[in-house]
Amino acid sequence: MRSSRLVEIMLRLEGTRGSTAQELADALEVSVRTVYRDVAALSAAGVPLWTESGPGGGIRLLDGWQSNLSGMTGAETSALMLLGVPGIADDLGLGDVTAAARSKLLDAFPLPLRADAQVWRDRLYVDAPGWFRTPSDTGRLHEVARAVLEGCELQISYGRAGTRILEPLGLVAKAGVWYLVASNRGRILSYRVSRIEAADVLDTEVTRPDDFDLAAWWADSVAEFDRSLLRFPCRLRLSETGLRRLPEAVGTEAARVEPGPPDDIGWFTFDLRLETEEVALHQLTALGADVEVVEPRSLREALREVGTAVAARNA
Incomplete structure (x- = not known):
């Protein structure tokens, strides 16, 4: 990202006697031409840079000048724009304070860096509550x-x-x-x-x-x-597709089991613990034809009834 490169150029030049364009290009893994373009952009933004040609020359900062970046890279300044993710700061009563801090931080950057630092703020919005849910009452x-x-x-x-x-x-x-x-x-x-x-x-x-x-x-x-809820034991056979989709159906913690080797048709048999038989039926139905209940019989019959009803409804 260009903003990161501009920051690194300033930090490399601060407190030194300068560097040649070739040295900066090698350190930043860019061309010398790119270095000169970046130096021109920094100069246009008010950074007191000057170049000197000939032996012993190079690119230098005005003696004693320091940026306000405190060593931060461009990526770090962009990440700071995530402070006060919508909703979080407001819930804590810090919405106005966070906005003021962000504004002051942006004002401290040279002009070329401000646009890149603002990208995250302008192009990312976090809607924390799930679908069809209103935000929780923050109470006290x-x-x-x-x-x-x-x-x-x-x-x-x-x-x-x-x-x-x-x-x-x-x-x-x-x-x-x-x-x-x-x-x-x-x-x-x-x-x-x-x-x-x-x-x-x-x-x-x-x-x-x-x-x-x-x-x-x-x-x-x-x-x-999650583990404390898993009290219902069952034995399943799953196809390779069913095994891959198992965490989506029953949750990561419940699916944290090691199946045995596949049988002749590539299906896996293993023991699992789920919340209740009712919950297990609901979860395993989502796996469709990629699951077979071995035990208990009551769950096997319930799953068969669901499959029969679905087939009849869609006959």
């Missing part, structure tokens, strides 16, 4: 977020669980729904923010565990929850 999110960021205890009223004092550790936005991750009496749990009926930020400071990783904890928690 502002108070919860303040407790998380300030590292203070939080007293909440949480439905039938009543009132409890938590040690906030982080916030997670999942499909448009906010969750508070907090420690309560030594146990780390998640709380749906929309179900918090009251929230008061306390003055007591929270001691955050040094080794706590919010992203890793959330991933482990989701996987553990």
Whole structure:
């Protein structure tokens, strides 16, 4: 990306006695002609560059001049435009502040870099909630977020669980729904923010565990929850196509099994655990003719009835 190259040229020249066009071209893996075009663009944007021909010459910056980029590359400046992804900053009450920060950041860039840095903002929109769903009520999110960021205890009223004092550790936005991750009496749990009926930020400071990783904890928690639902054992035979589509039908965690070798016609047999027989029927129906239920018999018969009804309806 050209913006990344322009930034790198400035950073390579800052604090040095300059470089030749050939040295810059070799370092950036472009032609000397491209280097001169980039230097012209930087000069037009107000960067005080000058060139000197002959032995000992080269491309230099005005002595003592420094950019405002603090070492950031063009890709990094573009990534910063993702700060305040639509909805997230607004939910946290930081929409105006984020917009102001983005504007100041753009103003600090030379003109050629601003257009490229703005690309992500202009061409990417994240619609977090799923289809046919309205955004979740953020409830007491502002108070919860303040407790998380300030590292203070939080007293909440949480439905039938009543009132409890938590040690906030982080916030997670999942499909448009906010969750508070907090420690309560030594146990780390998640709380749906929309179900918090009251929230008061306390003055007591929270001691955050040094080794706590919010992203890793959330991933482990989701996987553990998924596994806890898988209580219905069944044995299946799947074609190669059915085996490939299995994670789409039953979910990644349920499909995390190793089938045995294929039989004479290329089908695989293995044991699986799903949520309930009703859920299993719904999920396996999506695999159509690429699945055969071996056990239990009740599920096998239910799947046959569905297939018979579909065939009769479409006769």
